[in-house]
Amino acid sequence: MASAVRVDNTSTRPGHRFVDEIRAATAGESRIETCIQCGTCSGSCPSAADMDHTPRMLFAMARAGLRGEVLRANTPWMCVSCYFCTVRCPKEIHIPDVMYAIKSIATREGVAPEATAADFSKTFVDNIHRYGRSYEVGLIARHYLRHYPLRLPGIAPMGIGMVTKGRMDFVPHHIRGLTGLKAILAKAGELEAAGREQEASR
Amino acid sequence: MSRYLYYPGCSLSSTARAYSQSLNAILAPLGVEMEEVDDWNCCGATEYVTLSPLRGYALIGRNLALAERQRGGPDTLVAPCSACYVNLVKTDRYVRESPVLREQLNEALAADGLHYTPGAMTVRHLLEVLIDDVGLDEVARHVTRPLHGLRVASYLGCLVSRPDHDGRWSSREQPLELDRLMAALGAEVVDYPLRTACCGGHMTQISPNTGFELIRRLIDGADRLHADLLVTVCPMCQMNVDAYQGEMNRHFRTHYQIPILFFTQLIGLAFGLEPDALGVGTELVSARQALGRIGIEVPPPAEEEPVAAGQAGRPSRKAKRGPELPMPAPREGVR
Numbered sequence: 001m002a003s004a005v006r007v008d009n010t011s012t013r014p015g016h017r018f019v020d021e022i023r024a025a026t027a028g029e030s031r032i033e034t035c036i037q038c039g040t041c042s043g044s045c046p047s048a049a050d051m052d053h054t055p056r057m058l059f060a061m062a063r064a065g066l067r068g069e070v071l072r073a074n075t076p077w078m079c080v081s082c083y084f085c086t087v088r089c090p091k092e093i094h095i096p097d098v099m100y101a102i103k104s105i106a107t108r109e110g111v112a113p114e115a116t117a118a119d120f121s122k123t124f125v126d127n128i129h130r131y132g133r134s135y136e137v138g139l140i141a142r143h144y145l146r147h148y149p150l151r152l153p154g155i156a157p158m159g160i161g162m163v164t165k166g167r168m169d170f171v172p173h174h175i176r177g178l179t180g181l182k183a184i185l186a187k188a189g190e191l192e193a194a195g196r197e198q199e200a201s202r
Numbered sequence: 203m204s205r206y207l208y209y210p211g212c213s214l215s216s217t218a219r220a221y222s223q224s225l226n227a228i229l230a231p232l233g234v235e236m237e238e239v240d241d242w243n244c245c246g247a248t249e250y251v252t253l254s255p256l257r258g259y260a261l262i263g264r265n266l267a268l269a270e271r272q273r274g275g276p277d278t279l280v281a282p283c284s285a286c287y288v289n290l291v292k293t294d295r296y297v298r299e300s301p302v303l304r305e306q307l308n309e310a311l312a313a314d315g316l317h318y319t320p321g322a323m324t325v326r327h328l329l330e331v332l333i334d335d336v337g338l339d340e341v342a343r344h345v346t347r348p349l350h351g352l353r354v355a356s357y358l359g360c361l362v363s364r365p366d367h368d369g370r371w372s373s374r375e376q377p378l379e380l381d382r383l384m385a386a387l388g389a390e391v392v393d394y395p396l397r398t399a400c401c402g403g404h405m406t407q408i409s410p411n412t413g414f415e416l417i418r419r420l421i422d423g424a425d426r427l428h429a430d431l432l433v434t435v436c437p438m439c440q441m442n443v444d445a446y447q448g449e450m451n452r453h454f455r456t457h458y459q460i461p462i463l464f465f466t467q468l469i470g471l472a473f474g475l476e477p478d479a480l481g482v483g484t485e486l487v488s489a490r491q492a493l494g495r496i497g498i499e500v501p502p503p504a505e506e507e508p509v510a511a512g513q514a515g516r517p518s519r520k521a522k523r524g525p526e527l528p529m530p531a532p533r534e535g536v537r
Binding site for chain 2: 025026027028029046047050077078080081082083084086087096097100101103104107114116117118120121122124125127128132133134135136137140143148151154155157158161162164165166167168169173175176177180181183184185186187188189191192195
């Protein structure tokens with residue numbers, strides 16, 4: 001695993017630490033800078049086997065300034081947000097939140113390694129913007145058609161079962177306050193962008 | 203009558219309709235009344251924070267602000283979905299901890315004339331309300347049809363006892379609250395060590411093989427303990443273990459048939475309510491046989507059966523355990 005790491009500091013400016021960028025992108029505290037590299041997170045992670053680098057490794061890479069490597073790693077995309085690592089971490093690092101922060105940077109810069117995962121998030125969020133609620137039929141149907149067309153015959157019995165059991169709505173529910181919700185999200189987006197600029201100019 | 207504000211979450215009106223139906227059926231006898239937060243929005247699961255953490259928190263914050271505005275009495279907000287629950291808990295926690303986030307969140311909410319006072323709402327999972335406020339004795343008092351002989355694996359899932367900032371649960375990894383509740387219903391509770399293991403969440407969508415392995419572990423673990431069924435408190439866990447069990451079996455060439463029901467459905471059955479009033483029968487891996495063994499008759503699905511039977515390669519709905527089977531299911535998945 002270690003041999004796969006190459007130095008990729010091209011987008012890091014001198015004097016600007018990548019961990020600070022992650023910290024600024026994390027909503028709430030991240031505490032990533034306190035990591036003691038004990039590896040408890042990696043040993044607790046149910047999906048570590050499918051990760052390019054374990055969480056411990058990813059944090060070491062982040063602190064070493066391997067920005068490109070970290071943003072292109074599939075690690076945060078394989079995180080299942082189960083918080084095993086979080087409750088065991090002796091430094092109380094908000095590990096899933098750090099993973100979200102890394103994913104948000106990678107998505108924004110278009111370097112996310114897991115097109116499927118990033119696209120799922122986008123489809124999910126699009127539905128929220130459109131309806132204010134999640135719309136599972138539209139979400140799963142669109143996602144499977146686009147990414148797993150070969151799995152459709154296999155997944156069909158499940159889809160049919162969900163429909164006949166009355167577990168799928170064909171009409172999405174719209175919230176009344178959709179305009180207000182959009183205004184809130186737009187404002188939050190502005191504040192987030194402003195925070196990024198402030199961080200970058202430090 | 204205890205009153206609470208209630209945040210159902212999107213799944214309760216679609217994939218987890220049985221959860222909604224069964225919790226509504228049991229709350230009245232237990233003297234619990236829920237008032238839905240008006241015009242609530244999706245919590246974003248883990249998807250919105252992935253694209254944009256601050257917007258993700260603003261999305262959740264709108265629900266907290268609506269609840270605060272509506273409360274006029276109850277300051278407890280109850281969520282039955284573990285993912286919604288953890289999102290609401292975390293947002294309240296983080297705005298209390300971080301002055302920057304508090305300010306940004308409220309600036310965003312102000313765009314629609316809303317405001318959230320950190321700590322205004324106490325967010326609790328439905329299970330907590332039943333255990334702490336109603337109490338196991340009161341639940342047991344309503345049991346008219348004890349679930350004697352039903353072997354239940356209590357599957358709490360990951361997002362209830364974790365992160366648990368306030369230390370409300372007996373353990374973050376092996377809490378026994380759900381086990382005790384099942385025991386109060388008369389069920390035979392197996393000691394299921396995977397009680398807070400992860401179902402994979404959205405992995406069935408973004409990395410199916412990862413998701414199938416996590417689902418396989420849960421089902422295999424329950425099978426090894428000869429559990430008749432799993433019981434869950436989370437729509438996502440139910441969806442993964444139930445609806446994707448067929449796909450998981452196909453992937454590993456296994457033949458597991460372990461049903462998973464919501465805890466509210468089992469409570470309702472123990473209270474003597476009819477299965478169809480609790481949404482029993484809407485699960486894809488049918489609990490009919492398991493419940494039939496303890497004398498609870500679930501009417502056979504009238505229309506679904508031909509559809510299911512018509513799917514070539516679909517695993518049999520018959521029980522796979524027992525000496526009468528000509529081909530016992532392999533214990534180990536083919537990797």
